[in-house]
Amino acid sequence: MLQALSGKWTDTHSEEIKRGITIKLGYADAPIYKCDQHTYSTKKQCEKCEEQRIVSFVDAPGHETLMATMLSGAAIMDGALLLVAANEECPQPQTKEHLMALQIEDIKNVVIIQNKIDLVTKEDAIKNSEKIREFVKGSIAENAPIIPVSAKYNVNINYIIEAIEDVMKTPNRDNT
Secondary structure, eight states, rough: HHHHHOOOOOOOOOHHHHTSOSSSOEEEEEEEEETSOOOOSSOOOOOOEEEEEEEEEEEOOOSGHHHHHHHHHHOOOOOOOOOOOOOOOOOOOOHHHHHHHHHTTTOHHHEEEOOGGSSOEEEEEEEHHHHHHHHTTTTTTTTOOOOBBBBTTBBHHHHHHHHHHSSSOOOOOOOO
């Protein structure tokens, strides 16, 4: 997902590449450009772009046995992208734990990404989205947008960027 958003592959350690999972925290920055037509992009494709915002991403492990690593990264987060696979039952154990971690850390700015829509039918994606909505009901992510995407094919990545801009406003930092 972060490669689709930032252009950077964050799983760089040999064991991560071998197993195909995130084990250590990964980091990537992505400039977000906003143009006059109120569209967003991670690339300078529009000649009318006027604003730029740098968003820093922390790629945290999803596997439940690596939660301590995820929690160490959560302390510096202003918002979260909660990934849910459209081709798997929702919620998975690690999804439950990540949502609990967001609540414990009081991270209120959440965007839910329903990834891998390319692997399911439209009807199954809708059913999965309904299960996601039911799962987050009553939680800190109850009103979070659910963005259906295919990171593999860069489908709807622009809607993630738009949701980040809408949900995760640039925080005011005291640099003194």
